[in-house]
Amino acid sequence: MPSPTSGPISVLLAAGGEPWETEALRLLPTEGIAVLKRCVDLADLLGTATTGTASVAVVSGLLPGLDADAVVRLLRDDVRCVAVGGDREVLTRLGVVHCHDPGEVASLAEAVRGAGSRSFVVDPVPPEAELREPAAEAGRVVAVHGGAGAPGRTTTAIALATLRARTASTVLVDADPHGGAVAQHLGVLDETSGLLAAARAANAGTLDAAAFARCRRRLRDGLEVLTGLPRPDRWVEVRPGVLDVILDEAASVGDVVVDTGFSLEDDGDTGRSLARNQMTLDALARADHVVAVGSAEPTGLARLARTLVDLRDLGPAPVTVVVNRMRDSLGWSRRDIVGMVEGYLRPERVLFVPDDRAAADRALVTGAAVVEHGDALRRAFAEVHDAVWPASATVSPPSAGRGRWRCRRP
Ligand SMILES: Nc1ncnc2c1ncn2[C@@H]1O[C@H](COP(=O)(O)OP(=O)(O)O)[C@@H](O)[C@H]1O
Ligand SMILES: [Mg+2]
Structure with missing residues (x-):
């Protein structure tokens, strides 16, 4: 379940009229997931995603027009795709993060949470790397x-x-x-x-x-x-x-x-x-x-x-x-x-x-x-x-201190 502070995961649904839609609409909200909108088609989904309110799109894997461009437009809006039904291999190539069996809508919420919490692609633990001033000149x-x-x-x-x-x-x-x-x-x-x-x-x-x-x-x-x-x-x-x-x-x-x-x-x-x-x-x-x-x-x-x-x-x-x-x-x-x-x-x-x-x-x-x-x-x-890196490209050695590494090239 999401942590108390994280709030529900916001979902856009574009089921393309598939029969699993009704059950998904019934089950997802009971699992701490908010379905923000039922989108009538891909254009509706892409348009709604630009508002930046959703983090996951649950789509029919057979949704007309669903292609790599559509998936990346969603990614640009920080919306990750979970597809229900369709060809798993093709959908994965398009960039869909999870493909779900239409017969297993009962476990769809788990998949949505995985996509929403990004457990499919785990982000690095921040801020181990230090923020340094940019090098004086771009490196090679x-x-x-x-x-x-x-x-x-x-x-x-x-x-x-x-x-x-x-x-x-x-x-x-x-x-x-x-x-x-x-x-x-x-x-x-x-x-x-x-x-x-x-x-x-x-x-x-x-x-x-x-x-x-x-x-x-x-x-x-x-x-x-x-x-x-x-x-x-x-x-x-x-x-x-x-x-x-x-x-x-x-x-x-x-x-x-x-x-x-x-x-x-x-x-x-x-x-x-x-x-x-x-x-x-x-x-x-x-x-x-x-x-x-x-x-x-x-x-x-x-x-x-x-x-x-x-x-x-x-x-x-x-x-x-x-x-x-x-x-x-x-x-x-x-x-x-x-x-x-x-x-x-x-x-x-x-x-x-x-x-x-x-x-x-x-x-x-x-x-x-x-x-x-x-x-x-x-x-x-x-x-x-x-x-x-021929010797002519001289550089100053990195210092142990924060914010002081510099590349210098004549
Ligand atoms: N000069 C070398 N002598 C012996 N083993 C090497 C040498 N260079 C690479 N290897 C070994 O060859 C394997 C493949 O190397 P790797 O760098 O992973 O290849 P690539 O990135 O091209 O797939 C590794 O097990 C690595 O340890
Ligand atoms: Mg390699």
């Missing part, structure tokens, strides 16, 4: 990308952010649309999603410095993280353009390292669904520097080639290539690999990170960055760091 945005098969994007993003945080305040953003992994790597155990909280604020046009500070988690001096999607199906809440707003906020705090997804394919032409990979494309489009990660074995290099073609076609920022898990037993030299890479794209640098399973495992088990667990990995990632 570095996107870490790579193809399928887990080449080490997250490992690289964490390593780079950890190293960067030693000299400049840094925000690590988990923007993998296929599900966040940064929190698991770093042993951040709570089920909160900084990305979704920031996306929700951005959708509502309220993502300012204070709101963004509440979304981040401070890991240590100089390093903060915006954790990723708690479940892969929540990607739909990060609409095209929203990541831009988030990255701009992050860049006003310091340098930004973004962990992205594995695919750049445009998957948005499938009926009413949105492009899941748009988040990755948005990150790459916004990046000042792209780190392309591939793994050194044959399938890894084939995928790296594909990634390089994609990046070349997109024409994003300068690219540094990281060939991860390099080992002699594979039988090819560094020079062979550099030649292969340069056949596709002219990167800033091609750098190699050794295969060190023991160090990588120690890092995973202790929730640390690999650079804290292996000399060879630390040296290799330090080179990548220096390629991405």
Whole structure:
């Protein structure tokens, strides 16, 4: 039940004349839920939602016109959709937070409370992150990308952010649309999603410095993280353009390292669904520097080639290539690999990170960055760091005190 101070959850009902409507109208109010209005159709629902009085829309999953645009318009008004009936898979893709069986209206109130209290997507516990004055100049945005098969994007993003945080305040953003992994790597155990909280604020046009500070988690001096999607199906809440707003906020705090997804394919032409990979494309489009990660074995290099073609076609920022898990037993030299890479794209640098399973495992088990667990990995990632942030881009070290971190670039 809602807490005494929270009041009833305000609901808009757009049942489209479905037979479950009568029972829903009878049961919901007895469960501490206020049905503000029965909307006659989608237009009525969208119009009413703009008044900002409701937090949940209970809709028929078959409501004419219900599409991703409608769901995001509701989200912008901070109204989350619970659908009754319809195709679960399609509705989830649209961004509906809960799909309910029309035969189980008796438990609909519970679903509404879950949506209203946001238990489906838990917001971060505020205000652990500190609100700091914005950096004097916007930080650089570095996107870490790579193809399928887990080449080490997250490992690289964490390593780079950890190293960067030693000299400049840094925000690590988990923007993998296929599900966040940064929190698991770093042993951040709570089920909160900084990305979704920031996306929700951005959708509502309220993502300012204070709101963004509440979304981040401070890991240590100089390093903060915006954790990723708690479940892969929540990607739909990060609409095209929203990541831009988030990255701009992050860049006003310091340098930004973004962990992205594995695919750049445009998957948005499938009926009413949105492009899941748009988040990755948005990150790459916004990046000042792209780190392309591939793994050194044959399938890894084939995928790296594909990634390089994609990046070349997109024409994003300068690219540094990281060939991860390099080992002699594979039988090819560094020079062979550099030649292969340069056949596709002219990167800033091609750098190699050794295969060190023991160090990588120690890092995973202790929730640390690999650079804290292996000399060879630390040296290799330090080179990548220096390629991405050349020494000419000097910065002042972060101070322990509140409000005094500054990035300064000549
Ligand atoms: N250089 C390395 N040596 C050994 N293991 C590594 C190395 N880099 C990454 N790994 C391991 O590979 C796995 C996948 O890495 P991860 O960074 O999660 O990939 P991605 O983000 O691309 O899916 C993890 O278990 C990680 O510890
Ligand atoms: Mg990953």
